[in-house]
Amino acid sequence: MGDLALVPASRLRTGVDELDRVLGGGLVPGSLVLIAGEPGIGKSTLVLQALAGIAAAHRALLVTGEESLAQVHARGVRVAADTDGVAILAESNLERVVEAITTHEPDVCVIDSIQTLVSEAAEGAVGSVSQIRQATGDLLRLAKERDTVIVLVGHVTKDGGLAGPRMLEHMVDCVITFEGEEMRAHRVLRATKNRFGSINETGVLEMRPDGLVSVEDPTGLFLAEVGERVGSCVFPVIQGSRAMLVEIQALVGPTEVVPPRRVAVGVDRTRLAQVIAVLSRHAGLRLGDQDVFVSVAGGARAIDPAADLAMALAIASAHRGTPLAAGSAAFGEIGLTGGVRPTGHWGRRLGAIGAHGLTLAVAPRMASESAEPPPAGVEISSVGDIAQALEVACPR
Ligand SMILES: Nc1ncnc2c1ncn2[C@@H]1O[C@H](COP(=O)(O)OP(=O)(O)O)[C@@H](O)[C@H]1O
Numbered sequence: 001m002g003d004l005a006l007v008p009a010s011r012l013r014t015g016v017d018e019l020d021r022v023l024g025g026g027l028v029p030g031s032l033v034l035i036a037g038e039p040g041i042g043k044s045t046l047v048l049q050a051l052a053g054i055a056a057a058h059r060a061l062l063v064t065g066e067e068s069l070a071q072v073h074a075r076g077v078r079v080a081a082d083t084d085g086v087a088i089l090a091e092s093n094l095e096r097v098v099e100a101i102t103t104h105e106p107d108v109c110v111i112d113s114i115q116t117l118v119s120e121a122a123e124g125a126v127g128s129v130s131q132i133r134q135a136t137g138d139l140l141r142l143a144k145e146r147d148t149v150i151v152l153v154g155h156v157t158k159d160g161g162l163a164g165p166r167m168l169e170h171m172v173d174c175v176i177t178f179e180g181e182e183m184r185a186h187r188v189l190r191a192t193k194n195r196f197g198s199i200n201e202t203g204v205l206e207m208r209p210d211g212l213v214s215v216e217d218p219t220g221l222f223l224a225e226v227g228e229r230v231g232s233c234v235f236p237v238i239q240g241s242r243a244m245l246v247e248i249q250a251l252v253g254p255t256e257v258v259p260p261r262r263v264a265v266g267v268d269r270t271r272l273a274q275v276i277a278v279l280s281r282h283a284g285l286r287l288g289d290q291d292v293f294v295s296v297a298g299g300a301r302a303i304d305p306a307a308d309l310a311m312a313l314a315i316a317s318a319h320r321g322t323p324l325a326a327g328s329a330a331f332g333e334i335g336l337t338g339g340v341r342p343t344g345h346w347g348r349r350l351g352a353i354g355a356h357g358l359t360l361a362v363a364p365r366m367a368s369e370s371a372e373p374p375p376a377g378v379e380i381s382s383v384g385d386i387a388q389a390l391e392v393a394c395p396r
């Protein structure tokens, strides 16, 4: 293919560990990166902290079209970021921004935000498709020509769409989303596109009054409200190099519409439909006239075939009105015949379960030669099919 972009390049570490992790080890010279998130999530804080880290060893430039220099400096003081080495420019004219990059020759330049740039060469108002296309195109060329990293901050609307066109995502090398819930302090970074690394990694940060702090061990972070509750099942999800415990919740109730609702938040819709079909056919659960809602608590995600069993148990628990056994977690892929199949990362999933003090893992049968011993304190309940799993974890 001759894709030179895949030749490993020396990466620039930002010092924000969770951002570096999601990027695949740091920023790749000459790349164009989009950091997208809702207003107020912490994008400006993240890029300022990252630039302060970059500036320790490289040339860093921040172009702000949204805030005054005084506002940027005030944030720098609040989050105790050493911004002395960061050149800061309050500018929204694209031509002047390009000129500044050309003269300043930064190794890393952040544009906060791409939606504020206006070009004399493009039609349309600030933030319009034509303006964003012009600015992104010019900055892409500049990044490649000069081997400069250019990071674009992009606003996302409440419904999750990028304010501005999809084409922005196609033009850049990496898309990093920054998400969180207003009521909770933690924020999650994910790469939804990465020409230079995996898209499975997740970065977790905590928003504190003095800035964003990387969360080194987020294993149990999403389990804040865990307990013995109807319709709840803990699942150890693998995200890149990490295993995290998440809580899969289900709500089941008589429907008023035909066909009944199947709503999936944070889990795969198709797999949910399949799990429901298998529960009906192979475990005798009558769900044909029931709405089924399944979601992952705390805004976490469990897009992983091994989530099948946890989804099934959460649904069964909700349907039967009985909580699962205390201290239990479940993982395993469910086949269309009702069999529970082994999944990857057996040891890491059990490790996360044990690390959090849970005591029972409902899991697929493993060939004895490949099964590692479980961590101390964790009992494994091996199940071969869905009916057996229900018997063990959610008896009638
Ligand atoms: N003085 C403050 N004390 C504590 N947290 C603050 C303060 N000011 C802002 N924040 C936090 O920073 C967030 C805004 O961060 P910011 O980086 O400006 O977001 P964005 O650029 O994505 O709009 C707020 O939602 C709040 O959580």
Ligand SMILES: [Mg+2]
Residues within 6 Å of the ligand: 043, 044, 045, 066, 112
């Ligand atoms: Mg901002």
